Structure formats: structure tokens, C-alpha cells
Amino acid sequence: MRRRDFLSGALLALGRAAQAAPPAKVTRVETCYWPSRDDAPFWPHWVWLRLHTDTGHIGLGETYPYGEVEASMVHTQAARTLLNADPRDIERIWADFYHAFDYRISGGAEMRVLSAIDLALWDLLGKLLNTPVYRLLGGKANPQVRLYNTCFPLRWDFHKEPEKIMAEVLERYGIRAIKIWPFDVIARRNRRQFITQEEIDEALFPVRRLREVYGDKIEILMEFHSMWNLTSAIRIARALEPYRPMWLEDMLLPGNFHQYRQLAEATSLPLTIGERMAGRYQFLQLLEARAAKYVMFDVCWCGGLSEA
Numbered sequence: 513m514r515r516r517d518f519l520s521g522a523l524l525a526l527g528r529a530a531q532a533a534p535p536a537k538v539t540r541v542e543t544c545y546w547p548s549r550d551d552a553p554f555w556p557h558w559v560w561l562r563l564h565t566d567t568g569h570i571g572l573g574e575t576y577p578y579g580e581v582e583a584s585m586v587h588t589q590a591a592r593t594l595l596n597a598d599p600r601d602i603e604r605i606w607a608d609f610y611h612a613f614d615y616r617i618s619g620g621a622e623m624r625v626l627s628a629i630d631l632a633l634w635d636l637l638g639k640l641l642n643t644p645v646y647r648l649l650g651g652k653a654n655p656q657v658r659l660y661n662t663c664f665p666l667r668w669d670f671h672k673e674p675e676k677i678m679a680e681v682l683e684r685y686g687i688r689a690i691k692i693w694p695f696d697v698i699a700r701r702n703r704r705q706f707i708t709q710e711e712i713d714e715a716l717f718p719v720r721r722l723r724e725v726y727g728d729k730i731e732i733l734m735e736f737h738s739m740w741n742l743t744s745a746i747r748i749a750r751a752l753e754p755y756r757p758m759w760l761e762d763m764l765l766p767g768n769f770h771q772y773r774q775l776a777e778a779t780s781l782p783l784t785i786g787e788r789m790a791g792r793y794q795f796l797q798l799l800e801a802r803a804a805k806y807v808m809f810d811v812c813w814c815g816g817l818s819e820a
Contacts, residue, residue: 545579573632630816660689
């Protein structure tokens, strides 16, 4: 079966499932976020969206990281369209919002809000049908997914003691992969313009330490938050090659597909691209560039489950 035929069949099945759900109307739009994550013990930066319906079902969606901005857009721009809408019409609602937001230069807060709305609508459809959403998407494909630990500051600084973080997540949770971003501090220091060999050696310390302690028993994932130009990115990538990280994530600015292709050709390490991108058209260009070994999309940013 061709993939196009499969997707067409899946969409028809989804349409039938949506029609099988009981009619409903959105009656209330609610948001919740932590006003200052610095006042919380775990550094939260999410916005939760709840869509209430006349059937008593509530759909939950989320996005991040600017709570006040995204919540304000939900209530001033999106709520009037959502109220009294039939939450089963996921594709229609998505398209209406996308075209409205695109007129204002789609992206940023608009796409983050649309992502939260879409996730809440899918959650509602599952609840209306009393069915997990993954069943509506074709059922289980990979019952188990490997996890990695993202090193937000808690007890230890990954710049200095990454092995202690790895020991905790390995012993307590069986997680055998860790993501770090030791080059970010240098990018900020040099305003993203250059990096010296001395600074490369400085940033490599936690990578060397993890390999010294754990060898190849763990995976190391490198995050760069799109902070580097092509020249610096190539230099960093080649310096990392002896340490065999699983991937190099978002080294360049999103949308810079030609330079990403040049970077892919300059290193043997796999590139992960896409977390900060939104909309299928950007991802189409990414795939056509043939630069990424891993495509990473965030359903809270890219446009929701429908777009993912």
C-alpha cells in the first residue's frame, strides 16, 4: 500500500470517528500558568489551556514558554472563535485559525496558541469517544520509547559534574542518555560570532567526563539552541566527532536549510533539526534539504497534533 493511500484511509477513518462522537459545543475557555517560574521549586514555564463543553467534557492542551503572552492571545484573539464551536471539527478550526494567524505573519505566539488549541481539541475528541487519542491515530506503533535526560539545573551543574546527573537518572530510572549544552555559555559570551580552540576545550569538559566515566554505555546528545554561524558550527562539530555524540541539535538558525546542508556534509555526526520550526511548509523544505538525520518537532510549537 502506498503511503498516500494509507494516509487517505486514515483521514477517512478519523472523519468517521469524529462523526460518531456525540455533538458538543465549547462553552468556556480557560488558561492557567505560573506567573513567575522563579517563585516555583521546579521552574515551570507552561501554559495550560482547558476547553469546557456543554457535555461536561474538558479538553486539555498546552504550550510554552511565555505564559502571560500566550494566555492573553487565547482570550483576546482565539476565545471568540472557539466559543459555541463544535470541537469535533478539528481540521476546520485549525485551518481557520492558521489563515487568520498567517495574515499577521504566522509563527511565534500565534503558532504556539494554535498548538495548544489543537491539542485540547484532540483531547476532547478522545474523551467524547471514550477512546485514547493514539487509537484515533492508528493505534500502538512503538509501545516503548527510549528516553533521555535534559539537564535543567536541579542539584548539579552539568558543566562541572555531569557524571552525578547521569548516575542518578541511570540508577533511579534506567535512563541511559543525557542531553547537555555546554557551548551555549560561550555563544553568549562571544555574541554568537566566533569560538576559539581554548573555548572549545572548555566546552568539551562535560563531554570528556561522561565518556571517561561511562564509556559507550550511554548516549550523549548535544543541544545548541540555534546559536551558531556555519563556520563555528563546523569547527565545533569536528571537535566533537571523537566523542561520538548521538546527535547535534539545532546548531544554526531555523530555516537556514542551505547552510544546514553544508554543515551535514562537513561532519560525520548526525544532525537533529526542527524543534523551533512551525508548519508543514518549513518541514517540507527541511526534508528537501536532506540535511537532518533526525527531524524533531514539538507538538506544543509546530501547530499541534494535526500538523505534526
